[in-house]
Amino acid sequence: MMNMDAKSFISKTIKxxxxxxxxxxxxxxxxxxxxxxxxxxxxPALVPDQELKAAVVRLLDEERDLPLHYLGSPHIDKLKEQIxxxxxxxxxxxSKEELLVTSGACQAIDLIARILLDExxxxxxxxxxxxxxxxxxxxxxxxxISIPVDEHGLQTDLLEKELEERKRTGLSLPRFLxxxxxxxxxxxxxxxxxxxxxxxxxxSTYNFLIVEDDAYGELAFGESPETLKxxxxxxxxxxxxSLSKVVAPGMRIGWVAGASDFITxxxxxxxxxxxxxxxxxxxxxxENIDFKVRLEMLKNTYREKCAVMLSxxxxxxxxxxxxxxxxxxxxxxxxxxxxxxxxxxxxxxAEGVAYIPGKHFFLDSVEGKEYLRLSFSYADEKEIxxxxxxxxxxxxx
Ligand SMILES: Cc1ncc(COP(=O)(O)O)c(C=O)c1O
Numbered sequence: 001m002m003n004m005d006a007k008s009f010i011s012k013t014i015k016x017x018x019x020x021x022x023x024x025x026x027x028x029x030x031x032x033x034x035x036x037x038x039x040x041x042x043x044p045a046l047v048p049d050q051e052l053k054a055a056v057v058r059l060l061d062e063e064r065d066l067p068l069h070y071l072g073s074p075h076i077d078k079l080k081e082q083i084x085x086x087x088x089x090x091x092x093x094x095s096k097e098e099l100l101v102t103s104g105a106c107q108a109i110d111l112i113a114r115i116l117l118d119e120x121x122x123x124x125x126x127x128x129x130x131x132x133x134x135x136x137x138x139x140x141x142x143x144x145i146s147i148p149v150d151e152h153g154l155q156t157d158l159l160e161k162e163l164e165e166r167k168r169t170g171l172s173l174p175r176f177l178x179x180x181x182x183x184x185x186x187x188x189x190x191x192x193x194x195x196x197x198x199x200x201x202x203x204s205t206y207n208f209l210i211v212e213d214d215a216y217g218e219l220a221f222g223e224s225p226e227t228l229k230x231x232x233x234x235x236x237x238x239x240x241x242s243l244s245k246v247v248a249p250g251m252r253i254g255w256v257a258g259a260s261d262f263i264t265x266x267x268x269x270x271x272x273x274x275x276x277x278x279x280x281x282x283x284x285x286x287e288n289i290d291f292k293v294r295l296e297m298l299k300n301t302y303r304e305k306c307a308v309m310l311s312x313x314x315x316x317x318x319x320x321x322x323x324x325x326x327x328x329x330x331x332x333x334x335x336x337x338x339x340x341x342x343x344x345x346x347x348x349x350a351e352g353v354a355y356i357p358g359k360h361f362f363l364d365s366v367e368g369k370e371y372l373r374l375s376f377s378y379a380d381e382k383e384i385x386x387x388x389x390x391x392x393x394x395x396x397x
Pocket of ligand 1: 040106
């Protein structure tokens with residue numbers, strides 16, 4: 001019998017990607033009693049399980065088998081309308097042809113990379129950035145421009161310098177810039193209005209697209225800033241949203257809003273890999289709640305949890321340790337000068353607290369060595385206090 005070599009069947013375009021670290025390597029393997037300051041998940045108590053159960057019952061009572069067929073129920077169109085209404089409220093008026101509902105924001109990122117990137121395409125990213133987006137882009141190209149983020153978000157002056165230099169020396173300009181301008185993962189920072197304007201000008205001057213990942217955009221502790229999509233006059237912004245952080249990640253519902261030519265091409269590759277049942281359940285759930293009331297409740301809860309984390313940091317960390325103050329979202333980004341946070345993680349987990357080491361959010365794993373990402377979303381207030389206390393003790397040692 002001949003030995004079958006599975007690797008020899010893998011496509012040439014896929015093979016280079018398999019040299020990267022496997023997906024999800026950044027996820028610490030957490031023991032049961034460990035306080036999860038690593039998890040960028042909603043707080044368990046805020047996931048509306050009973051309301052979603054009621055939505056399933058209502059949907060099936062009303063429509064019987066319809067939502068369980070390929071084509072699904074009229075509620076699928078309803079979900080699109082509900083997303084359009086929410087975008088409209090935030091100054092983003094999009095038609096049906098300019099909106100694609102996806103299996104979470106992650107599928108949106110993947111589909112965008114798939115239709116826009118060639119092997120030699122350059123992607124501009126923030127340093128640091130969302131590690132799963134990095135994993136996705138690495139499947140398509142290894143050409144990057146990595147621009148640092150400070151407390152006011154992406155440093156657009158540095159981006160401009162890089163673009164000028166590339167143009168001058170004949171290097172390729174980026175196909176798109178991937179940014180999380182509002183309550184960024186992992187830094188929690190928000191791009192200022194001036195930088196938003198500057199970024200849109202740069203996109204126009206140097207002819208690239210902007211992929212705006214707005215997964216946390218509605219979770220503002222004060223006002224939500226205007227999105228790049230709402231400010232965009234040229235159709236250069238592909239705006240990604242998600243219901244994972246405000247309803248439930250397991251429903252896998254996200255979207256892309258952008259110029260219809262892009263959306264048509266994205267649809268081409270998404271084909272009918274829909275989840276009609278999840279979409280119609282979500283639409284039924286949304287039509288039976290007041291989303292504004294829910295959003296207020298979420299904002300208040302996360303604002304309080306964030307405040308607990310910040311005051312615990314203040315109380316327990318040595319003076320050399322610094323962090324940004326988030327104005328929304330799920331995360332705090334902490335700098336521990338001289339500490340390798342990957343090495344520290346094992347000890348932290350032995351003490352019963354987990355976080356994500358900063359290196360996973362950078363292209364180059366040497367960067368970010370002194371940083372860690374804390375999430376205040378998942379753990380409860382008592383756990384947040386205890387977790388930070390444990391970390392503080394360990395760092396002081
Ligand atoms: C910036 C960012 N984009 C996208 C996602 C993923 O969203 P979804 O669950 O909708 O795929 C996350 C989740 O952590 C995120 O932080």
